[in-house]
Amino acid sequence: MYFASDNSGPVHPQVLAALTEANDGYAMAYGADALMEEVRQRIRDIFEAPDAAVYLVATGTAANSLALATLMQPWQTVFCSPVAHIHEDECNAPEFFTGGSKLTLVPGSDKMSPKALQAAIAKEENRGVHGPQRGPVSITQVTERGSVYSLAELRALSSVARERGLPVHLDGARFANAQAALNCSAAEMTWKSGVDAVSFGGTKNGLMGVEAVIFFDPGKAWEFELRRKRGAHLFSKHRYLSAQMAAYLRDDLWLTSARAANANCARLAAGLRAAGADFLHSPDANMIFAAFPRAAHRRLRDAGAMYHIWDGGVIEGDDPDEMIAARLVCDWSISGDQIDRFLALIRG
Amino acid sequence: MYFASDNSGPVHPQVLAALTEANDGYAMAYGADALMEEVRQRIRDIFEAPDAAVYLVATGTAANSLALATLMQPWQTVFCSPVAHIHEDECNAPEFFTGGSKLTLVPGSDKMSPKALQAAIAKEENRGVHGPQRGPVSITQVTERGSVYSLAELRALSSVARERGLPVHLDGARFANAQAALNCSAAEMTWKSGVDAVSFGGTKNGLMGVEAVIFFDPGKAWEFELRRKRGAHLFSKHRYLSAQMAAYLRDDLWLTSARAANANCARLAAGLRAAGADFLHSPDANMIFAAFPRAAHRRLRDAGAMYHIWDGGVIEGDDPDEMIAARLVCDWSISGDQIDRFLALIRG
Amino acid sequence: MYFASDNSGPVHPQVLAALTEANDGYAMAYGADALMEEVRQRIRDIFEAPDAAVYLVATGTAANSLALATLMQPWQTVFCSPVAHIHEDECNAPEFFTGGSKLTLVPGSDKMSPKALQAAIAKEENRGVHGPQRGPVSITQVTERGSVYSLAELRALSSVARERGLPVHLDGARFANAQAALNCSAAEMTWKSGVDAVSFGGTKNGLMGVEAVIFFDPGKAWEFELRRKRGAHLFSKHRYLSAQMAAYLRDDLWLTSARAANANCARLAAGLRAAGADFLHSPDANMIFAAFPRAAHRRLRDAGAMYHIWDGGVIEGDDPDEMIAARLVCDWSISGDQIDRFLALIRG
Amino acid sequence: MYFASDNSGPVHPQVLAALTEANDGYAMAYGADALMEEVRQRIRDIFEAPDAAVYLVATGTAANSLALATLMQPWQTVFCSPVAHIHEDECNAPEFFTGGSKLTLVPGSDKMSPKALQAAIAKEENRGVHGPQRGPVSITQVTERGSVYSLAELRALSSVARERGLPVHLDGARFANAQAALNCSAAEMTWKSGVDAVSFGGTKNGLMGVEAVIFFDPGKAWEFELRRKRGAHLFSKHRYLSAQMAAYLRDDLWLTSARAANANCARLAAGLRAAGADFLHSPDANMIFAAFPRAAHRRLRDAGAMYHIWDGGVIEGDDPDEMIAARLVCDWSISGDQIDRFLALIRG
Incomplete structure (x- = not known):
């Protein structure tokens, strides 16, 4: 009777099998492996986003911190829930990876309301050079308290962001659980709802430690690659990340799980x-x-x-x-x- | 005929088997797994260092950058070979993780000479608040060009550092190959030769992606844990790192390989x-x-x-x-x- | 009828006179000028702190950011008022100078209450490596809304901090106005009330741009000097900062103003x-x-x-x-x- | 007989007089003072650059570090002389302000040669994501050893940079002395020779502590303003910086001195x-x-x-x-x- 965390469960047998299968001979290092190409294409298909930039990292904190850093500048602030993982559970990793930015907690509890988000953003208006500059809105889906934003709720939040020209990040550590709950498509839950970048979790749902980061604007690709390498999150034997994610995506294992x-x-x-x-x-x-x-x-x-x-x-x-x-x-x-x-x- | 890199080879079958074995039921997350305790004790035994702080990360760049950051301050400089991996191949990760420090390249080629190291350190003397302050000496063993420092050479370098009160870091991405070449003990190649912290590589020698970081001064432990978490390098499903390293250390697999x-x-x-x-x-x-x-x-x-x-x-x-x-x-x-x-x- | 800001008023004539007087021949650069020695001794006398470390910088943001950085680590959080200048008006400078730390806003309005401070600190207990670690409490005196903490209020806040082993910083951009309002001594308003470091403002009270930073623990001195230099806040022609502060402190000009x-x-x-x-x-x-x-x-x-x-x-x-x-x-x-x-x- | 440093000399009487004159009543804070408008226009005239972005800071290290940070990314490297002030004398301030970048020392002595610069840049080619990325070239004029690059030499260096698309920064702590030595125009020594951004020093030549930073691309303006504020280098009583620089530029005082x-x-x-x-x-x-x-x-x-x-x-x-x-x-x-x-x- 283990209900303490989805970080404590085992890896799905199909994932282990894929690792064994991948363990054959030599493979190109640092993400140039053939399996990564499969992963990239599969994610683009799933998200109906043929140009999306797709990368793998090994922890959710890395996915969130690197994605946010790529969307913002150090003098900006991220708007997020007061119980967001990026605020409460990452030991200042977002502040570190963004070079010293700030997180503005949108008043309320678990779910952000569009009205509270709007007010939080408005509060930083007309501050000139003095206040933190307004940066991305980060939405956690599934939320930290187990709730799921409806598509309408996601769109309402991202509309508030987009009116101000702010990018939207989705912390999808439990992306698959949210999509299964909404019974929608990955595209509907992301770019069709105004999301610019996604942390697409796999670790909590049967992988050893792999998360994808997806940018719908491919112009972010090279900067992300540099940030990932500089953040020490580029794996030399990258095929073992690719193999896990490839198995996860094959035959809808991610959704089934x-x-x-x-x-x-x-x-x-x-x-x-x-x-x-x-x-x-x-x-x-x-x-x-x-x-x-x-x-x-x-x-x-x-x-x-x-x-x-x-x-x-x-x-x-x-x-x-x-x-x-x-x-x-x-x-x-x-x-x-x-x-x-x-x-x-x-x-x- | 693949001689391009030891980052491209497969994982040792015993390591894969250990992953499969570890994949049973629930395990404590974030490094509190039982296998990590085995790893910690085994490394302490191997290094004859019963108090050593031992941690796992997944990339060599993380091991080096986090180890150096724990040994120094942002206003200091690292003394290293002009072809050191930390200088040439990590996209400024050491500068990032240390908060903006500098690397001082000891003139010469691959191997540092004690004399050149001494001169490089002396050059930063009497600079008051103006120059970079003197920080750790980082030694790469096996070097980037495939050579191995003898124990006498290691001791000569670390003596230069210790005379100035500077800590010594060993980048051991190929630690096992060096130890096998010297036919010495792990303790002799590290703390008995004046080394304070070690990046103990496994990835290039048959693991998927695991490196240990070892501090012989256990007082560094908590700071390292915080830096690792903040650097997004703490794995939730940590048992899969532990399992690899445990298999690596069992029956001297690391040395045999x-x-x-x-x-x-x-x-x-x-x-x-x-x-x-x-x-x-x-x-x-x-x-x-x-x-x-x-x-x-x-x-x-x-x-x-x-x-x-x-x-x-x-x-x-x-x-x-x-x-x-x-x-x-x-x-x-x-x-x-x-x-x-x-x-x-x-x-x- | 100018009531917009005390940043807009002129410099006191005695300060200008002191600059003219200081402008004679050559003087040692970088803080080794004779006037700085006068300033140091005078501040130690005023604060009844014969060992205090005393430094000058030119902006309040530099004073606050450098003082906080010296009191904390990047993985910690500062506890402060939700309207604190360090949070609202410094464009993430504290986050920058501390290397990516966080500010935790103590719920309430302008003045922090000991109870709310205690609750905010308690909230970060037992978080292990996941949450931000607890760092300094920063108190603004005069507050951002023109109120003054009584000595009893200051002591109550610092007691909360000290129970947890957290250092206390006083943002005294309007230190002189607060002391004049309380009709107390500088020592009473600072170390006798549990304050560890002070931003002692001069700019808003008749100087061109000089603030002192005071640490009652002289062990912080050298780190602060390095941080100040690395932050580009060490003046080569430092005598012109010293001359302003010296004039400010002579004959109680600071208090009279x-x-x-x-x-x-x-x-x-x-x-x-x-x-x-x-x-x-x-x-x-x-x-x-x-x-x-x-x-x-x-x-x-x-x-x-x-x-x-x-x-x-x-x-x-x-x-x-x-x-x-x-x-x-x-x-x-x-x-x-x-x-x-x-x-x-x-x-x- | 004082020849130790041009940081030790007095302020020019005309500058002191200008400070006294500026000290009348209230003035807009944070750079919105009328004198700054005079400074901006005068510098644009002197540099024949009607669109240039012009800012004041109080130290040369701030001018250099903030200018470089605005021209580059943290994963890049600055190419500079091995004896450059930014490398030897700023206690890692450039690394700090740029968020952890690197400085690549162009082999040679005081003056950089175009050939050595070209080789240093070429060395970082084809490194993909592994090496530091190529960033600005920083040229010191007057050099640290008292020499002056001819216009032809400046153009040769900047040509090397521009062929690779790299921006050029001029550390002009002794800009006036260099221009006087070359008997050329400010435009010739900067943008007409391929320079993108200038640290235009005043402190060493008769000011208390004021340096201008000039970008010929006005698109850099807002980012620089944010970086300056975040770096704690925006003066509230900014008129006293403006007054110094205005006096410096009037009647060619800067060149006469x-x-x-x-x-x-x-x-x-x-x-x-x-x-x-x-x-x-x-x-x-x-x-x-x-x-x-x-x-x-x-x-x-x-x-x-x-x-x-x-x-x-x-x-x-x-x-x-x-x-x-x-x-x-x-x-x-x-x-x-x-x-x-x-x-x-x-x-x-």
Whole structure:
């Protein structure tokens, strides 16, 4: 019963098989391998973007930081959610890779609202040389709290950005889960909704450590290559990144895996709801923030269930009925059995 | 007949097997996996350094840049060979990760001499606040031109550094090949010779992409962890780095592989010498810089041999006897057959 | 009737005289001038800090950015007011000079409360390597909205910082006005209240462009000197900075000038209050944020009065009674006559 | 007898008078003062560049670092003399302001030769993403050793840069002395010779601390303004920079002062030559590198003459006839009497 993180699950067997298959003889280093060409074409097809610049890096922080750096200048500020991963969980990596820029937190909670975004951007108007200059809007999809922006919501946010001439970045660490949730195309969730650059995650969805960065403006390509190399994120034996991503994209493995995770998460959410849990956020994809009684937590903990207690909730305490919040994540490999067992324990 | 780079060879089967074995169920993310504990202990044993701080990253540039950044301040300068990888081949990554430091090229060619190093350091004396401040000495072992510093040479360089209170970094992208060549212990080639921090390479010697960074002063550990995270080089699914490195260290695979590469390289060098080739540098490990006639190059090229023509040598030309320089690298997987075939073609 | 900024007023005649006096023959460059020795000793006396490190720079942004950089690491975050100058008005200079750090805005408005500061700091606890690490607390005294922290308030804030081992920086662009308002000693307002480093402003109070940076821990001295030089803020003809600061400190010119500004501001505030103005913030020193009717604004504007309309207030409009906010700053040179004339126009 | 540095001399009386004159009432802050408009127009006239972007900063290091940063990217390298001020004397400020770029030292000594420059640039060709990318060429005029590039030499260097599409920066800390030496126009020494951006020094030639930065491409203006502010080099009371530069440019004070310095230097050089001194470099402007006997050094030192012993020469020693090198700088204020007295002491 492992619901602590989708960073803890195993790699999909098809990905391991692809690594083994790729491990034959010599291959060109530094991204000139043949598999990368397959990846590039496949992503362009999936995104209906025949000119897109496509690159691989090994961590989500690298994808986000390098993508943002390529979209902005050091004297600008990124507009993002106050709980964005780039703000809370990357130890100032975006500030480092952008050369000392700032992040402006759009007031609100998890999801940004177009109105709050507009106000945050407007606040930096007419500041001349004194204030930070306005830079990209970064949207996290799936959000940090497990919600998914609808296409209409994405378009509303990117419209606000585009009115001011600001580029839009999508942090898609859980891109596949979001697309599966929306049942839309990759193009609809990105450039057709006003997105300029995407961190297209694979690690949380069955890869060892590969994320693609996609720019719909191919003019960004060379700068990104230089930034990636200078950031020490260009792999010499690049074929092993390519092989993972190629396997991920073949036969829609990425979507199949995400759909499985989402479906299991929905099953878990339904069971929690039936058991009387409260939901802190809308569980739209593969992540749930729910509160249930301390007594249930104790049963789960004693049975070895793994998940994060949220927002300072403490399991130790007197009142067995007190509601305590938890974060539950379903990765691609979670089984229905584990969920059933978890729900049985919740029900007591 | 692939002699172009040890970045192009395959991964050792034992490493692939270890990845498969590690791919079971859930594991703690971000370096808290059990395999990392094995790696840490094994490296401490190998280096006879029970307190050493040990970390994994995925590229050699990350290892070098993060290690140097941890050893210095942005207003300092690194003393290194004019052909050091950190100077010539990392697109300013060391300058980026150190926050804008400088590299001072010690006059000479591939290997630094203690005398030239001493003079370069002395030149920055008495500069007060105006000049760059003196920072680490970075030594590349195996050098960029395939030579190996003897232990006496290493000690002479580090003595120069230590007299001035400067730390010593060892760029060991080909650490195993150097150690195999010297037939010494890891401790002798590092801290017993005055080295403070090591980039301990694995990628060029049979891994997919893993390098260890080792500090003999454990006081550097936390800063390095923060720098690694901020540099976007902390892997969430870290177990797959650990698994590679663990397999590399088990049963001396790292040394066995390096010895194979060195032995094949020696065989190649002997054949070249017998065929009348000139050597630009002493071929001490798994890399040869040699010149042989244009006619031989043509035969090799026509037969599909892969290697880099060096220093602007041009194969096209009239004189079949003109000597043209080449870089030939033997990776762990090169076979004796390939070498024999190559030598037969050289001989014509 | 110039109330737009204390950056717009003239230099005090005694300062100009001191520049003329200093302009005699040759002097040691780069801070080794004799006048700097006078400045250093005088500041140590004033602050009752015989070991303090004392440096001069020419802009407030340099003073703040270099002081903060010396107190922190790039992976840390500064805790400050959401309207702090370092956040709103320095075009990411603190982020630049600190090498890519972050600023955490303590929720609230102008003045930070100890409770909100404590909560902001606590939020970054137990984040391991993922979140920004906790760095200095920066307090602005006089605040950006013209208020002055009492000594008890300063001590309460610094206690919160010190409990966590965090250093405290005081942005004293209007240090003299604050000290005059509190009628305390410089030591009381700084190290006796838990402050580690001070930006001691002179520019807004009668100098051309000189600010002192003071560290009570002399161990910061050499790093600051290197940071200042690397930041291009070390003046070759440094004696002209020294001469200004020396004149400022002689015969308490700094306090006399600040007291004059504060007294004129108090007179202006009293007149505004009598005329029915609303106050947005407590006008404790030489800056007022007040709202008065549009009709009064029009009379003032037509008579040539200069000041900033605040927070988007628009003078153009129909209702002559609508209250519109303004920022009014009294510099050291403002005359009682100007204030009387201004108040007469307010009254209509 | 002060020949140690042109950073140690006084400010010209006309400059002090201009500061006094500017010190009247209120003026717009941050560069919007009326005097800056005069400066801008005057520089455009002098340089015959009606569209040039013109800014003021207070130190030469700021002028150079900000100008270079505006001309390049962090992954590029600056080509410069191995003794360039930006390399030897700015404590890594260019690396800092450019965000971590590199400086490539063109082999040779003080003056760069077009051939060596071409070779240094060619060396970075075909490096793909691995090497530093090629960035600006920075030329120091007057050189660090007191020589002046002829217009033909400047054009030859800039041609090499322009063939590769690289911008050209002129470090003109002693611009006036160079122009006086060449007896040419400012336009001839800059854009007509292929220069894109100029650090136009004033500090060493009679100002307190003001340098202009000039871009002939006005498209660089806004970025430079942001970089200047972010670098903490935008003065609030900017009128006092403007007043100095305005006085410097009025009635050719800048050229008159430089001609005086050069003429006195020529007189000094002639006397040294007559006395049998050796010259290490051609003394083309206001700086001499000459060697004369230890006995003469002792007489000068005992009489209180101030200058730098060069290249490790030691006055203490046995042989009174040994030649010892010195750097002698004539600033605008040096008197003929001092020179005569110096020469009398040399002659013994």
